[in-house]
Amino acid sequence: MAGSPQGLLARPTLAGHALPAEAYGRDQHHPPCEPEPRPTVPPAGDALFSARSVWLARAGRAILQSVDIDIAEGEILTLIGPNGAGKTTLVRVLLGLEKPDRGTVVRRPGLVVGYVPQRFAIDRAIPLTVARFIELGRRVEDEDAGRALADVGADKLADRQLSELSGGELQRVVLARALVGSPGVLVLDEPARGIDFTGEAELYALIGRLRSERGFGVLLVSHDLHVVMAQSDRVICLNRHVCCSGVPRSVAQHPEYARLFGAQAARALALYQHHHDHRHDLAGEPQTPAGRASDQT
Amino acid sequence: MAEPFLMRALLAGLGLAVVAAPLGCFVVWRRMAYYGEAVAQAGLIGIAVGLALSVNLTASVLAVTVAVSLLLVALSRQQIVPFDALLGLLAHAALAVGVIAASLARGPQLDLMAFLFGDIFAVSASDLRWIYLGGTLALGALIYLWRPLLSLCVHEDLAAAEGAPVERVKLVFVLVLALVVAMAIKIVGVLLTIAFLIMPAAAARPLSETPEQMALFAAIFGSLAVALGLFLSVSFDTPGGPSIVLVLAFLFLAAIFPAVVRGQR
Numbered sequence: 001m002a003g004s005p006q007g008l009l010a011r012p013t014l015a016g017h018a019l020p021a022e023a024y025g026r027d028q029h030h031p032p033c034e035p036e037p038r039p040t041v042p043p044a045g046d047a048l049f050s051a052r053s054v055w056l057a058r059a060g061r062a063i064l065q066s067v068d069i070d071i072a073e074g075e076i077l078t079l080i081g082p083n084g085a086g087k088t089t090l091v092r093v094l095l096g097l098e099k100p101d102r103g104t105v106v107r108r109p110g111l112v113v114g115y116v117p118q119r120f121a122i123d124r125a126i127p128l129t130v131a132r133f134i135e136l137g138r139r140v141e142d143e144d145a146g147r148a149l150a151d152v153g154a155d156k157l158a159d160r161q162l163s164e165l166s167g168g169e170l171q172r173v174v175l176a177r178a179l180v181g182s183p184g185v186l187v188l189d190e191p192a193r194g195i196d197f198t199g200e201a202e203l204y205a206l207i208g209r210l211r212s213e214r215g216f217g218v219l220l221v222s223h224d225l226h227v228v229m230a231q232s233d234r235v236i237c238l239n240r241h242v243c244c245s246g247v248p249r250s251v252a253q254h255p256e257y258a259r260l261f262g263a264q265a266a267r268a269l270a271l272y273q274h275h276h277d278h279r280h281d282l283a284g285e286p287q288t289p290a291g292r293a294s295d296q297t
Numbered sequence: 298m299a300e301p302f303l304m305r306a307l308l309a310g311l312g313l314a315v316v317a318a319p320l321g322c323f324v325v326w327r328r329m330a331y332y333g334e335a336v337a338q339a340g341l342i343g344i345a346v347g348l349a350l351s352v353n354l355t356a357s358v359l360a361v362t363v364a365v366s367l368l369l370v371a372l373s374r375q376q377i378v379p380f381d382a383l384l385g386l387l388a389h390a391a392l393a394v395g396v397i398a399a400s401l402a403r404g405p406q407l408d409l410m411a412f413l414f415g416d417i418f419a420v421s422a423s424d425l426r427w428i429y430l431g432g433t434l435a436l437g438a439l440i441y442l443w444r445p446l447l448s449l450c451v452h453e454d455l456a457a458a459e460g461a462p463v464e465r466v467k468l469v470f471v472l473v474l475a476l477v478v479a480m481a482i483k484i485v486g487v488l489l490t491i492a493f494l495i496m497p498a499a500a501a502r503p504l505s506e507t508p509e510q511m512a513l514f515a516a517i518f519g520s521l522a523v524a525l526g527l528f529l530s531v532s533f534d535t536p537g538g539p540s541i542v543l544v545l546a547f548l549f550l551a552a553i554f555p556a557v558v559r560g561q562r
Contacts, residue, residue: 095458115458126326126450127505137448137461161506187458 047072048111048185048217049094054103056089063089064100065241071185076211076218078248080225081238082260087221088118090238091189094219111185114178114216118189122170124163131158134177148179151210168199175203179210185217192227204231225252225261302418306527306537309420309428309484313477314497314519316432319439319512320477321498321519323470326450330495331381332369335388336475337490339365340482341395344412348402355427359479365391366475370468395487415486415538417527424483431480435473442466447508485538496545497522500552518548 047070056064063086071077081087092098094105095115128136134145149155152172157165165173171191178186188207192200204220208231211218222228225235225248235251237243243256251257324333340358347357369387373380400407411419420428439446445466448456457463481490501514526541 092454095454097454097457113458115455117452117454117458120452120455123326123451125328125502126447127502127507127511128451129506132507133451136451137444137456137459 047106048108049219050106051090051094052104052106054090054093054100054105056086056093056098056100062240064093067103067238067242069094069236069242071217071219073184073217074211074215075233076208076220076231078220078222078225078228078232078235079238080222080228080235080251081243083223085239087223087238088189091187091219091221095187108184112181112183114181114183114186116171116174116178116186116188116191118193118221120170120174122162122165126162128162129158130154130160130162130165130173133162133173134180136177138181140180144180144182145176148176149173151179152176152206171203175207179214182214183216185219186211187219189221190223191220192222200227204228207231225257302420303527303531305420305422305425306417307523309425310417310523310527310541311520312425312428312432313481313484313493314523315516316435316477317481317494318497318501318516318519319443320435320474321494321496321515322501322508322512323439323446323450324474324491324494325498325502327470329474330491331384331388333474333478333491333494335369335384335391336362336365337478337482338388338395338487339391340478340490341412341487342391342398343479344482344487345395345398345402348399348407353423355424355479355483358482359476362475362479363472366471370471392487410536411486412482413486413488414536415482415484415489417484417537417541418530420483428480428484431476435477438469438473442469446470485541489538489542492542492545493519496542496549500545500549503552503556518545518552522548 049069049071051067051069054064054067054069055062067086067090069077069079069090079087079090089098093100094107095113096105096107130149131145134140134148146155146158149158152175154169154172154176157169157173162170162173175188175191178188186207191207192203204227207218207220210216220228220232229235229248229252232248234245235248236245237251237254237257237260239260243260244251244254246254324330340362343358343361344354346352346361347354350357365387369384372383396409399409399412445456445461445463448459448461449463449466453463477494478490481493485493497515497519498511500518501511504514505511522541522544526544527537529535529544530537530540
């Protein structure tokens, strides 16, 4: 065989982003912020999900390193991190779709999970109406399904074929499916992928509102803190290990966060501001990101 | 039309068409056409083994299709070679091994055509028993697993996250596929078996609003093709299996044509 398997599989992390020169050093096995040695905390007994010291490697590459995470009842926990940080893998480990090499994952017994996967490609080969998709694989009361569709503003779509929906409509329908069956936790992996910016802000506002009404916990994966900031109770910044965590504002000001996201985050923040105050600043000079961030919550 | 060999051919074809319809839908939905092709072509090895050991051919073919299915499941877990390339490789390796083994087992006078394209008019009463017993078993398993299988086809991770026994369902499915392929090889041969599975399902797709409708239409198309194909075969003295597949191809074109004209889908 010509190329080594290592060569075939190696791919850059943080793909697609222009990185400052020092960032390339980060892709080695010595990331700048090592997981801090800390006493092992027992899994939180009252948590919906509780993971301790989760390690996972694929093809010789560390993806998760000693990750601890708890999701409390009724909270919106946002997981952010650059591409390749292991966010989706962590979600899959929590859902039991992937086995960690080491560590424990405890799930509250009887917990109903509503899951919105990262990419929901519609398979046009399967003829399926929206209503049928909602009840697929389980027993669902018509009332419950109708309410879930109404909650996401998709009640008119019930009789449509899944293959006819637009990206935004499909996203709503998948969210409605997750809401059916009184879930104790919603797990949303970048639910705004493929939705425009306004739609994205609306979607997060909707999730925040539903959480207040129904009281489920939410684990939200995002690559952009600022759009989800207003809705999040707590943020965990992941780059294969937990870099920092806390309330959104403190994470946004954390040096590790700035180091991880750098200019990209500042730009996203400027965009966010621009979108919300509708100021058309001709000079295009963003204000200091930290000061702006503190205005938001 | 009352000739016994013709009746047996018709009964065998119709029985297979009914089982192949729902199974073919799942093969189409799960993008397993090439997987099925590889399993079917490996069936030729089973024929060679059966000839060499002088055992029931359907039994030896079944043993090989099951073994190859399990091998493919194991191989699908590696990611260094893309799975479709692997399937193409295995299908043709199996065909080569099968042709060589079959000619060694029976000498160069062996009628390979009958194994490659089937010999529906040679169906015996014992073959018919296999088809109806195996077919009932396969159909029962598909109906029993219908809901979890459908969830799996729509989104595997979603089904798994919601607690469907994904791995077990997948395993049973590939075993059912191996069983039906082994039954079909006698009728339509190693090379046309997958066509018999996927063509009725593909023809049914543009007309269907629900998964169940698609399976039903596929069964109707499959049965129609068997009856028409046998009629053509007897009238014009054409080979049976290819005649059925030809009718299926026309049915598919007729079904997909309106959608293509409308520029839809």
